[in-house]
Amino acid sequence: MTQQIVENCIDLSNSRFELWSNFLNSIKAKNLAELGVYKGDFAARLLKNCDSIEKYYMIDPWRHLDDWNKPANKKDNIFEKFLSETKSKTDFASEKRIVLRGKTTEVVEKIADGELDFAYVDGDHTLKGISIDLIRLFPKIKDGGWIGGDDFSSTVWQHSTKFEPTLVFPFAVYFAEAVDAKIYALPNSQFLIAKDSKQSFSFIDLTGDYDNIGLREQFIPDKISQVKNKQRFVFWRR
Numbered sequence: 001m002t003q004q005i006v007e008n009c010i011d012l013s014n015s016r017f018e019l020w021s022n023f024l025n026s027i028k029a030k031n032l033a034e035l036g037v038y039k040g041d042f043a044a045r046l047l048k049n050c051d052s053i054e055k056y057y058m059i060d061p062w063r064h065l066d067d068w069n070k071p072a073n074k075k076d077n078i079f080e081k082f083l084s085e086t087k088s089k090t091d092f093a094s095e096k097r098i099v100l101r102g103k104t105t106e107v108v109e110k111i112a113d114g115e116l117d118f119a120y121v122d123g124d125h126t127l128k129g130i131s132i133d134l135i136r137l138f139p140k141i142k143d144g145g146w147i148g149g150d151d152f153s154s155t156v157w158q159h160s161t162k163f164e165p166t167l168v169f170p171f172a173v174y175f176a177e178a179v180d181a182k183i184y185a186l187p188n189s190q191f192l193i194a195k196d197s198k199q200s201f202s203f204i205d206l207t208g209d210y211d212n213i214g215l216r217e218q219f220i221p222d223k224i225s226q227v228k229n230k231q232r233f234v235f236w237r238r
């Protein structure tokens with residue numbers, strides 16, 4: 001079922017915004033959470049495109065985090081502006097919006113277990129972040145619901161090597177196996193986990209980009225030198 005819906009949505013979509021709007025319209029999602037909201041662009045698009053949405057939790061600390069070594073980590077005053085931007089972009093749906101300002105661990109318990117039809121995970125993409133987010137969000141999803149997410153990057157060196165590696169992939173695959181759920185790799189570095197007690201684990205790669213779910217090849221010194229050399233070359237050509 002999910003696979004058919006997802007394949008139709010992929011055919012109809014040219015971006016992750018379209019993909020998730022089409023998916024949420026197909027499943028008639030009512031209760032949603034977005035984890036990692038930033039300037040509110042994704043939230044605004046979904047709230048505009050999907051009439052079925054009744055409740056939209058927005059989880060984000062909107063503050064500088066000393067232990068988050070990623071390019072999206074900005075100063076407090078910038079995050080303050082991003083929160084205002086998010087609010088003004090989604091004011092048209094203010095009665096549906098619930099702003100939970102804080103890290104996942106600080107606010108996720110405001111959502112009841114089994115309350116969500118769908119959650120979109122797009123916060124801290126390091127191993128620490130994705131493990132906390134999937135483990136803490138999964139109980140909040142109803143049986144028959146879904147977790148989608150961004151930055152399912154086939155390389156852990158998504159950003160320069162001076163940042164922490166991105167480990168949404170393969171961690172989300174390991175997580176799906178642990179909870180015996182199906183996980184789909186989708187275009188535009190997206191993933192989808194189906195929470196369904198009647199189904200069991202499998203990894204369905206609809207892109208062909210994720211044949212090796214191990215980490216050894218990405219962390220061997222030769223590979224890291226190659227990535228660093230490419231970074232230097234790109235910097236030098238600017």
Ligand SMILES: C[S@@+](CC[C@H](N)C(=O)[O-])C[C@H]1O[C@@H](n2cnc3c(N)ncnc32)[C@H](O)[C@@H]1O
Pocket residue numbers: 034035036037038039040041042043059060061062063065068072102103104105122123124129
């Ligand atoms: C890539 S941005 C999100 C982009 C947004 N989903 C979109 O599509 O427009 C990542 C966000 O994750 C938030 N974040 C980082 N660590 C977090 C944590 N531990 N818990 C919740 N959010 C976190 C950051 O504050 C930042 O706003």
